[in-house]
Amino acid sequence: MHEPVHHYLDPFLDKIETRDKLTEDEKAALRALPQKLVRTAARSRIVEEGEKPTHACMVLEGIVYRSKIASTGRRQIISFHVPGDMVDLHTVLFKVADHTIETVRNAAVVLVPHKAILETAEEVPALGRAFWYDTLLDASIQREALLNIGRRDARSRTAHLFCELAVRLKRVGLVTNGSFELPITQTDIADALGVTPIHTNRVLAQFRKQGLITATGKSVTIHDWRALVAIGDFDATYLHLEGPSDLHL
Amino acid sequence: MHEPVHHYLDPFLDKIETRDKLTEDEKAALRALPQKLVRTAARSRIVEEGEKPTHACMVLEGIVYRSKIASTGRRQIISFHVPGDMVDLHTVLFKVADHTIETVRNAAVVLVPHKAILETAEEVPALGRAFWYDTLLDASIQREALLNIGRRDARSRTAHLFCELAVRLKRVGLVTNGSFELPITQTDIADALGVTPIHTNRVLAQFRKQGLITATGKSVTIHDWRALVAIGDFDATYLHLEGPSDLHL
DNA sequence: CGTTCGCTTGACGTCTCTCAATGCGGGTGG
DNA sequence: CCACCCGCATTGAGAGACGTCAAGCGAACG
Structure with missing residues (x-):
């Protein structure tokens, strides 16, 4: 198997490494993930609520946010994402996306197929933990947001x-x-x-x-x-x- | 390795199986996890914000909730948990708990060491995904709560x-x-x-x-x-x- | 049988929303 | 290069949802 090796995911790698040192093999496995760099215009929708995405994405440049809409039309932004964040690892195990993902300005994101993420998570435990960790951190940020909106x-x-x-x-x-x-x-x-x-x-x-x-x-x-x-x-x-x-x- | 086999975690197993069938071996691996049944009084604190827990827990009976406190003393309940929920898989990969976990009435919870969870997640990929899925579902519920509080x-x-x-x-x-x-x-x-x-x-x-x-x-x-x-x-x-x-x- | 905790209800205050109008800057087309 | 436009920021006035303060009450519990 000769996968082309890119370095688009290095910002995510850096984020991981501040908390968990990876071996060269593990880094190589991450870089070997099939990936596609996509540049978007402002206010581009990456994932729409109700869709079934097949790719997860990492922010490379720009700001990305996730939002949900109440039936009254009122919008709630769930979180903002900065470069190095894996934005929708959530949908890796879900049938449908429960929220929308958009860019605020023109941005660059890296798309990675869910299938490859799951396979890698299984084959390289350190990366499996890294993906998991990222979603846990995300949840922690959401909890603080809940406190913020509910009680301040x-x-x-x-x-x-x-x-x-x-x-x-x-x-x-x-x-x-x-x-x-x-x-x-x-x-x-x-x-x-x-x-x-x-x-x-x-x-x-x-x-x-x-x-x-x-x-x-x-x-x-x-x-x-x-x-x-x-x-x-x-x-x-x-x-x-x-x-x-x-x-x- | 002869671990004692309990069935305390079966409610979690049932929850998993509604979405992902497990083999007998995988079920056995889950049941073989070191675990301890604990019965608590009403308003018992299972995990305190700032602590470093060494065990995750599953709710067996009763209702459990997680909360955070603002510096003004105002409390925000993040989520409620029902039997079969794994409550703090979050702390498995974190140094400190970022929130408090309490029971409302007398309850029964099953404690499982973090170490065993990580090892099992690595050795039995289906269980690794199951743990991950549970935290993702939890995050999804938190997102809806955010919409609920923010926009309704x-x-x-x-x-x-x-x-x-x-x-x-x-x-x-x-x-x-x-x-x-x-x-x-x-x-x-x-x-x-x-x-x-x-x-x-x-x-x-x-x-x-x-x-x-x-x-x-x-x-x-x-x-x-x-x-x-x-x-x-x-x-x-x-x-x-x-x-x-x-x-x- | 007293004490405490939680539920209930009233009056009043205020933070935030809604409605409305103006201004501004940047993109677009002539 | 200028004029038009549209989205966004800004500001005012009035309304309403929810908070605060306060008091009474019942049930559970020691």
């Missing part, structure tokens, strides 16, 4: 979201001097936080006036990290940055 | 929660004539839905008056399922009851 007011929710994105983007080297690209609209932020875009606008205006952060539709600059963390009640434990349990096999 | 009003949220619990409990045979045991307080419901207990009380009173459901602190009876589904905007797709992808290896 709009101000706090907003601050928390920016804290989280800053940390996650920093991890992949996309933050310089407290500022990072974030080409999302206030409506996106509102839909992620369970509030109206109008209210989001007022919260952001207040933050700006207080010299906390500046958010244009393109980028975000954090001026007072400590204050933002305090307002957002942000504690990065749930991001499990220190890696997995030491309990290796 | 209190009335709708409440109805949705009862719909979900009814379906999940029915699946394990714990619903008779539209009624099931649910020994949780209105404060618990409120904390799961991101509202105040007082408001929950008013919503429940309204439901009762309209002849929709009757909820005492002990059990719930659904009188008008169709109406409840409509109010709760409930669509069971996200519970993936039809099992996993047909894409087997």
Whole structure:
């Protein structure tokens, strides 16, 4: 079997390796996965709710988000994804996608067939654990989002979201001097936080006036990290940055 | 290696088998996992946020929930768990638990060491997928909860929660004539839905008056399922009851 | 039989939503 | 190169859902 070897998945590899060192063989197995680089336009739908996707995808460039729609038409953004994130490993074992996946701006994603992921997970246990871990981390982020929306007011929710994105983007080297690209609209932020875009606008205006952060539709600059963390009640434990349990096999 | 064989994990086995048939060997491997039956009092904490658990657990009897606390002291219940659910497979790969796990009433849970779970996942791929699947399903339920809290009003949220619990409990045979045991307080419901207990009380009173459901602190009876589904905007797709992808290896 | 916890109900406050209008910047076509 | 347009940000005013404070009550439990 001679699979062509790419390095598109290296960002995911890097993410894995901060928590679990891989051998050269394991890395090679990951790189040997069949994969396809796809560049998308802004607001492209990668997976639609109700579909049966055959590929999972990793974000290479840009921001991707997942969302669900209530029957009233109101949209909830479940999570944002940054480069190096495997976005829908979830559908690997499901018949239908229970949510939609979209890009905010033009982005680059790498598609990997479900079948290959399952086979590799079985043949290379370290990679199986890596895939599993990624979905567990994802779930942990969702739990924090649940706490955020359920038990914090709009101000706090907003601050928390920016804290989280800053940390996650920093991890992949996309933050310089407290500022990072974030080409999302206030409506996106509102839909992620369970509030109206109008209210989001007022919260952001207040933050700006207080010299906390500046958010244009393109980028975000954090001026007072400590204050933002305090307002957002942000504690990065749930991001499990220190890696997995030491309990290796 | 002669491990003692119990049948405590059979409820989990049943849950798996509705979506993925296992061979006798695979079943035997699951049953051979080291396990310990533990009976708990009401409001017992199984895992505390910040701890490093060494065991995962499956619910055998009773209701278990997971929660997180904001720094203001406000509690968010992340999810409820019914018999047959593996509750904290999440911590298998994490250093610290990012949430607390508690029982509502006296319950029975089965503890299984993380180490054994990881080894088995590696040696028996079908079980590895089963564990993974369970955490993916859990994440799907969390996503729906996010939509529920973020984009539905209190009335709708409440109805949705009862719909979900009814379906999940029915699946394990714990619903008779539209009624099931649910020994949780209105404060618990409120904390799961991101509202105040007082408001929950008013919503429940309204439901009762309209002849929709009757909820005492002990059990719930659904009188008008169709109406409840409509109010709760409930669509069971996200519970993936039809099992996993047909894409087997 | 007292104490405690949870349910219930009322009055009032407020955070956030809805409706509505204006402004602005960037893309598009002439 | 300019004019038009459309999506998005912004701002105001009024409404409503839900929160807070407070008090009474019943059942379970020691």
